[in-house]
Amino acid sequence: MSAPNASELLAVMASRQLRDDTTVFAGVGVPLLAAALAKQRHAPRLTLVIEGGIIGPEIAPGRLPISTNEMRAGRRAQMLPGITDAFLFAQRGFVDVGFMGGAQIDQYGNINTTAIGDYWKPTVRLPGTGGANDIASLCREVIIVTAHEKRRFVPRVAFVTSPAWLAGDGARRAAGLLFGGVSRVVTTLGLLGFDPETKRMRIEATHPGVSVDDIQANTGFELGRAPTIETTEPPSADELEMLRALDPERRFLG
Amino acid sequence: MALVREVLRQRRRGLTLARNLTCTEGEFLMAAGAVERIVTAWMSIGLPWGVSKVMRHYVESGKVALEEWSHLALGLRFRAGAMGVPFLPALTMLGSDLMAVGGTKTLQDPYTGETLAAVPALFPDVALLHVHRADRFGNCQIDGYPHMDADIARAAATVVVTTEEIVSDEETRRHPDRTVIPGFLVDALVLVPFGSFPHECYGLYEADFDHFAEYTAAIDAEGPQAVAGYLERYAYAPPTFADYLDLFGGERLARQVRRARELTVDA
Secondary structure (H helix, E strand, C coil): CCCCCHHHHHHHHHHCCCCCCCEEEECCCHHHHHHHHHHHHCCCCCEEEECCCEECCCCCCCCCCCCCCCCCCCCCCCECCCHHHHHHHHHCCCCCEEEECCCEECCCCCEECCEEECCCCEEEECCCCCCHHHHHHHCCEEEEEECCCCCCECCCCCCCCECCCCCCCCHHHHCCCCCCCEEEEEECCEEEEECCCCCCEEEEEECCCCCHHHHHHCCCCCCEEEEEEEECCCCCHHHHHHHHHHCCCCCCCC | CHHHHHHHHCCCCCEEEECCEECHHHHHHHHCCCEEEEEECEECCCHHHCCCHHHHHHHHCCCCEEEECCHHHHHHHHHHHHHCCCEEEECCCCCCCHHHHCCCEEEECCCCCCEEEEEECCCCCEEEEEECEEECCCCEECCCCCCCHHHHHHHCCEEEEEECCEECHHHHHHCHHHEEECHHHCCEEEECCCCCCCCCECCCECCCHHHHHHHHHHHHHHCCCHHHHHHHHHHHCCCCHHHHHHCCCHHHHHHHHHHHHHHCCCC
16 A cells, blocks of 8 residues: 555545544545545544535545546435525524635635735735635534645735634624634644634644644744644555545546 | 526626535636625535645635635525525634634623524525426426435526426426426526536536546646637537537446446345
């Protein structure tokens, strides 16, 4: 079994965050791949929810969906409630985990997938929120899955597409968001979390062979440190084997 | 797609397009100069092809305004329209910069004082929809993903539907639970098999990803102006939708039908 590349490492580390008997709103790409791996490996009763309006699909190896609303995403689903109603399950509080990527993330976990520069005259226009804002607003807990690059980890995002802790210190609750918020950021270098008081991002674990300094050097703001910083277990042979079988075309694993 | 093709062929101008996920059809309408504004949650073609270069070109140059709402907020705008109420309270988008983009206001819950987003109703002038089957009275049935089509049909002033199949009144009555749009909402019904191709129709044909790859490859090579050539070939030149489908060929269509069955009926 060859050593994992960055996407494989990310998918395996992300999959370990998901627990059995929970519901997860999964974004297409590495988050969905990680959720499918978790379901196959250690969380058989994990219910996937996909924003195209899909509950409980079984993703077929080699037929990974490229968007949230196509037949591949809904294969062998248990329910197809439609887009609005799928999100209303989250608004009602039924979705345990939101699991998604992000173009740009700040020290309070807020994400920008909308635009760089002025909104109406952008320098770079990104595809937009899709359901990311709703997932970040309405799931009980949100886990971000992203490559760890300095240009992605910025002090303040140019545009808050998906709210996490906003400006910290009770800002989320004050805005009217009743629950949720980003609890974890899984990256290619380690696991990040948030200080329970300040809601600022901190290092909680490093992946094998990565130092705390490496993580700080690849981040555009000062990270806090958890009281104890763990080292994650490297991906096992069977995790990698299952993961590679899910994406034989290497559509998302690179 | 049959209806979008017709909008293009009629050389419409000054339109606002509202739909949650905007894909190639949005790029066509931008490139043809048909739309001034797109109201959406997300626009690109699909993850493997990255951020839409056509969208970036038209939005970054200020030629087309892209008004972004969250998926649920836009869904609730159609639902408010469908319900005939001016807005719906929601717990989404709060605290984000999306609130300001569409001018969404907050309101205080009159019972608890909690802050809510007041998502305004959207009443489209025209709804363009494609369904699996309809009868001669316009009663429409959709298999698989319902998307938001039932809400959109209720919210819109005029409803134009294309259908894969026209069935008898008896057939509708055999499965009334499958009817999601009653005939009294529908202003025009057109029989167009493969009417959403190269996009998918649940259970009937899979989206033609190879076609999207060819389309995006041309844009990568020639820039956004490649869409003009595409529109000439696929929208303006073929006089009928059957001529349009001939450009793909029966074998390609049959392959996509087979793939759809693998993912639904045989899965």
